[in-house]
Amino acid sequence: MEQKLIVSPSPHVHSGDTIPRNMYAVLIALIPAFLVALYTFRLDALLITALSVLFCVGFEYLIVRFVMKKEPAILDGSAIITGVLLAFNVPSNLPVWILALGALFAIGVVKLSFGGLGNNIFNPAIAGRIFLLISFPAQMTSWPATAIAGEATDAVSSATVLGLLKHSPEALPALQQMFLGFESGSLGEMSAAALLLGLVYLLWRRVITWHIPFTILATVALFTGILFLIDPLPQYNPLIHLFSGGLMLGAVFMATDYVTSPLTKKGMIIYGAGIGFITVAIRLWGAYPEGISFAILLMNAFTPLINTYTTPKRFGEAVKHG
Amino acid sequence: MLKSFHIGGIHPKENKLSAGMAIQPIAVPAQVIIPLSQHIGAPCQPVVKKGDKVKVGTLIGKSVGFVSAQIYSSVSGTVLKIDKAMDASGYKRDAVFIKVEEDEWEEHIDRSEALVTECNLTAKEILDKIAAAGIVGMGGATFPTHVKLTPPPGMKAEVLIINGVECEPYLTSDHQLMMEKSDEILVGITIVMKALNVQKAIIGIENNKKDAVALFTQKAKAYPGIGVQPLKVQYPQGGEKQLIDALTGRQVPSGALPISVGAVVQNVGTLFAVYEAVQKNKPLVERVVTVTGKEVQRPCNLRARIGTPLTTLIDAAGGVPESTGKVISGGPMMGKALASIDIPVTKGTSGILIVPTLEAKRKAMKDCIRCGKCVQVCPMGLNPTLLMTLTEYEVWDRAEKNAITDCIECGSCSYTCPADRPLLDYIRLGKGKVNGIIRARKN
Numbered sequence: 001m002e003q004k005l006i007v008s009p010s011p012h013v014h015s016g017d018t019i020p021r022n023m024y025a026v027l028i029a030l031i032p033a034f035l036v037a038l039y040t041f042r043l044d045a046l047l048i049t050a051l052s053v054l055f056c057v058g059f060e061y062l063i064v065r066f067v068m069k070k071e072p073a074i075l076d077g078s079a080i081i082t083g084v085l086l087a088f089n090v091p092s093n094l095p096v097w098i099l100a101l102g103a104l105f106a107i108g109v110v111k112l113s114f115g116g117l118g119n120n121i122f123n124p125a126i127a128g129r130i131f132l133l134i135s136f137p138a139q140m141t142s143w144p145a146t147a148i149a150g151e152a153t154d155a156v157s158s159a160t161v162l163g164l165l166k167h168s169p170e171a172l173p174a175l176q177q178m179f180l181g182f183e184s185g186s187l188g189e190m191s192a193a194a195l196l197l198g199l200v201y202l203l204w205r206r207v208i209t210w211h212i213p214f215t216i217l218a219t220v221a222l223f224t225g226i227l228f229l230i231d232p233l234p235q236y237n238p239l240i241h242l243f244s245g246g247l248m249l250g251a252v253f254m255a256t257d258y259v260t261s262p263l264t265k266k267g268m269i270i271y272g273a274g275i276g277f278i279t280v281a282i283r284l285w286g287a288y289p290e291g292i293s294f295a296i297l298l299m300n301a302f303t304p305l306i307n308t309y310t311t312p313k314r315f316g317e318a319v320k321h322g
Numbered sequence: 323m324l325k326s327f328h329i330g331g332i333h334p335k336e337n338k339l340s341a342g343m344a345i346q347p348i349a350v351p352a353q354v355i356i357p358l359s360q361h362i363g364a365p366c367q368p369v370v371k372k373g374d375k376v377k378v379g380t381l382i383g384k385s386v387g388f389v390s391a392q393i394y395s396s397v398s399g400t401v402l403k404i405d406k407a408m409d410a411s412g413y414k415r416d417a418v419f420i421k422v423e424e425d426e427w428e429e430h431i432d433r434s435e436a437l438v439t440e441c442n443l444t445a446k447e448i449l450d451k452i453a454a455a456g457i458v459g460m461g462g463a464t465f466p467t468h469v470k471l472t473p474p475p476g477m478k479a480e481v482l483i484i485n486g487v488e489c490e491p492y493l494t495s496d497h498q499l500m501m502e503k504s505d506e507i508l509v510g511i512t513i514v515m516k517a518l519n520v521q522k523a524i525i526g527i528e529n530n531k532k533d534a535v536a537l538f539t540q541k542a543k544a545y546p547g548i549g550v551q552p553l554k555v556q557y558p559q560g561g562e563k564q565l566i567d568a569l570t571g572r573q574v575p576s577g578a579l580p581i582s583v584g585a586v587v588q589n590v591g592t593l594f595a596v597y598e599a600v601q602k603n604k605p606l607v608e609r610v611v612t613v614t615g616k617e618v619q620r621p622c623n624l625r626a627r628i629g630t631p632l633t634t635l636i637d638a639a640g641g642v643p644e645s646t647g648k649v650i651s652g653g654p655m656m657g658k659a660l661a662s663i664d665i666p667v668t669k670g671t672s673g674i675l676i677v678p679t680l681e682a683k684r685k686a687m688k689d690c691i692r693c694g695k696c697v698q699v700c701p702m703g704l705n706p707t708l709l710m711t712l713t714e715y716e717v718w719d720r721a722e723k724n725a726i727t728d729c730i731e732c733g734s735c736s737y738t739c740p741a742d743r744p745l746l747d748y749i750r751l752g753k754g755k756v757n758g759i760i761r762a763r764k765n
Contacts, residue, residue, distance in 0.1 A: 005646075005647070005648055005649055005659070005660060005661060005662070005663075006647050006648045006659065006679070006682045006683065007412070007648075007659045007660070007661050008648075008659055008682075008684060009659075009744075009746065009747050009750065010654075010655060010656050010657060010658070010659075010731070010733050010746070011654060011655045011656070011733030011734075011736050011737050011746065012648065012650055012654040012655075012657065012659065012675075012677060012682070013334055013335075013491065013654040013655065013681075013737060014684075014685075014736070014737055014739075014742070015332070015334070015737050015738050017695070017738060017739075017740040018740050018742075019688060019691055019740050019741055021740065022691075022693065022740055073688075115689070116689065117689060117691060118688070118689035118690050118691045118692065118741070119689060209698070258691045258692050258693040258694070259691055259692050260692075261692075262694075263692060263694040263697050263705065263707065263708075264694070264697055264705070307708075311705065311724065312697050312700070312703045312704065312705055313329065313703050314576065314702065314703035314704065314725060314728065315329050315563060315567075315573055315574075315576075315701065315702040315703045315728065316563075316573045316574055316575040316576050316578075316728075317573075317576075317703065
């Protein structure tokens with residue numbers, strides 16, 4: 001035969017799985033929450049999300065191309081996810097220039113200064129949100145009244161469930177409303193139902209496993225549940241904790257970020273339990289009403305350590321030897 | 323309930339294009355090249371010289387040492403020369419070149435199709451016959467069978483496990499052999515059970531071969547102690563340790579042999595060869611080879627004499643397709659890419675897979691996104707991405723601690739990686755290094 005043959009080591013076939021396939025699956029899983037945001041905040045939701053994606057992708061392109069002088073891989077979908085998640089984590093009436101700063105911090109500092117996708121220690125969207133929360137506390141914590149409670153575009157700020165829980169628990173909305181997502185809050189965090197739908201999709205497509213989201217939610221439920229049994233105050237009510245604030249968004253979409261979460265099942269469970277525990281501790285006894293972002297950021301920092309100390313269950317290590 | 327192994331695993335596209343194609347004997351070629359090393363272990367010493375006349379079944383390579391397997395002439399004719407010839411490894415090794423004349427067989431070989439079920443030999447006699455016939459693991463591992471059937475001192479086999487899994491995509495040679503030679507295989511099993519002095523044998527068959535499961539379930543009833551177990555279609559179900567786990571629930575510890583949990587595993591092709599050697603006095607001179615590929619005109623299962631050029635087999639399947647980019651000896655997961663198809667069929671050639679150029683090229687590797695999918699699929703419970711990094715940075719002590727030597731090289735990690743990282747390439751390299759370090763420490 002004339003032509004030369006390709007010689008490479010086995011295996012000679014590939015599953016066809018790609019980074020974009022996983023990233024776009026995450027984006028699809030975010031659609032239900034986005035639809036709820038559109039319904040609640042109308043055009044603001046669209047505007048903030050679109051701009052956030054535009055900023056993140058744009059900064060990634062510019063920095064990779066002109067600062068790092070490499071070929072940008074903006075179509076891998078990771079910057080788009082950061083954009084959507086950052087938008088979902090801010091109030092729908094956030095000034096655009098603040099949003100742009102958040103995107104620059106998330107992409108430029110948290111992601112690319114570590115070497116880009118796969119090399120960052122912290123989740124870019126989470127770190128971006130925390131950067132904004134600390135730098136612009138007023139703008140980041142004044143939420144517009146929702147379409148249900150008033151006019152969507154009304155600049156009148158309304159308190160979130162967790163804010164109410166901390167300061168005036170008697171004014172809490174009904175649990176059912178919280179579950180469906182018509183309470184006040186950041187753009188994409190409000191509907192636990194929509195986010196859970198996304199979770200089901202991610203599990204079905206095998207993009208993520210149950211370990212991280214389940215452990216976070218179970219830890220939160222267990223921790224607050226024990227307190228609630230001891231002292232049944234509304235601020236200890238596990239259902240309110242599960243369905244309010246950014247918990248669901250964080251547990252399903254931010255804590256499960258491949259790059260910044262542990263590799264092994266054991267590690268994922270430790271990581272998830274840590275996030276759940278810190279979240280509740282901050283919510284109940286910290287200065288901020290919500291703690292999920294800080295909890296994820298802290299546990300991100302522990303991920304390399306968790307990876308070092310958790311090994312997968314090896315073949316032959318399990319029970320019955322000869 | 324379908325059984326399966328308990329850690330990791332993948333399900334690659336099965337692509338069994340040649341399934342159900344009856345085994346066709348392929349015409350004896352004009353010349354054969356029979357390598358003197360077709361097994362794991364010491365190469366054989368040639369016992370013929372240029373000009374010698376040989377028949378089918380004449381010994382041409384004598385094994386030196388215990389871990390070795392004799393080589394017999396697969397044709398009748400004249401020895402042309404003993405010279406270097408390339409084999410599937412890409413290296414040139416000693417081989418016997420024979421010009422084919424007629425098709426004369428050694429007189430003691432029983433060439434009839436009649437089934438011989440009676441075997442009155444002792445265990446020792448059976449083992450000697452298997453060793454003399456040059457039988458090796460026919461699944462592709464080519465480890466000498468008589469060695470595997472001789473447990474180390476103090477160890478005793480409890481169960482014989484028969485590998486009819488054929489979990490490699492594309493390959494169908496074992497499947498077809500099971501369909502056509504079920505009685506011979508079952509007799510082969512009883513012979514090996516006798517050699518091992520075990521009362522129990524389990525045939526594991528992946529459930530994508532329902533016809534074989536049904537056939538063996540029905541026929542095994544006549545053979546006391548032999549059971550059939552359908553298995554979940556999951557790769558690498560046919561991995562030795564995985565198969566033992568699936569069928570007995572026992573896991574062979576790290577670094578140990580299957581016999582440590584009382585199991586001995588043999589492939590169905592090997593058992594057929596044992597039948598022929600013991601009952602028919604026929605040494606290993608031919609085997610079934612699947613010739614397949616998406617662009618191959620007639621994917622088929624061929625019975626070829628050892629030493630037949632691969633090109634002859636490929637021609638029988640319709641020739642080398644225009645689009646060919648890669649030719650693999652074996653299956654797509656663990657087979658070897660060939661540098662040239664001008665090599666002979668050997669005892670371990672289970673299949674020839676022809677891959678179009680489009681599918682033959684690897685994609686560029688991206689940075690690891692730490693998705694952990696390689697960890698999830700590893701059937702040995704290893705952390706492939708960590709092992710790759712440790713190899714990259716040559717951190718051998720940590721690679722050893724993370725059990726790099728447990729890797730069975732099944733390729734599930736590289737297959738799965740969404741960032742197209744060549745995990746197994748690195749792990750294979752690191753495993754070799756670490757094994758070298760361990761050996762050096764022992765000496």
